[in-house]
Amino acid sequence: EPEVTQTPSHQVTQMGQEVILRCVPISNHLYFYWYRQILGQKVEFLVSFYNNEISEKSEIFDDQFSVERPDGSNFTLKIRSTKLEDSAMYFCASRWAGTGNGYTFGSGTRLTVV
């Protein structure tokens, strides 16, 4: 069964450093998403991406965040200058078309900012 692949599974970074989280969505999917889950809390929507541009973003997705789909397969989330409160699990998800088609999630990247 096709899956969404995220790398790395864990990343530790120093406060103020830039991090790039990588995702390979399912190849024929059209919509791509990043979500965040702070430990013990609910999953929060960050941003959606369609047709090579951002479709929606939440208030969490401020100027410190950016997304790219540089080569037609990878989908990246960049945090420019990490803060302690950016520590969370970050999930990438993708879907084909029509919301009845399930959103397939990757296994997540656990980001720890120290």
Next chain:
Amino acid sequence: AQKITQTQPGMFVQEKEAVTLDCTYDTSDPSYGLFWYKQPSSGEMIFLIYQGSYDQQNATEGRYSLNFQKARKSANLVISASQLGDSAMYFCASPSGGGADGLTFGKGTHLIIQP
């Protein structure tokens, strides 16, 4: 849906019993969908079941079924014959209604199945 409410932070259930996890939603959209995801302690998000607002029948997937009551705006997940491996966090979610429909999640229910 713009808001998802899960009122059960935690539940303990005996193995082999059926369990119902509550989810209510608030939306002004005429067409919407409800999803349930399972998150085991390993952290991944596993899709369980989907219900569309215009679906005539309640959705079922193996031991999972959705008790969809549109007038009450509820979409409760029913797990029949619970197993130890069902112990996990369970999240109800719905597309936000925007163009690319990012999911809005509830706070989740931590289900523990006891032998």
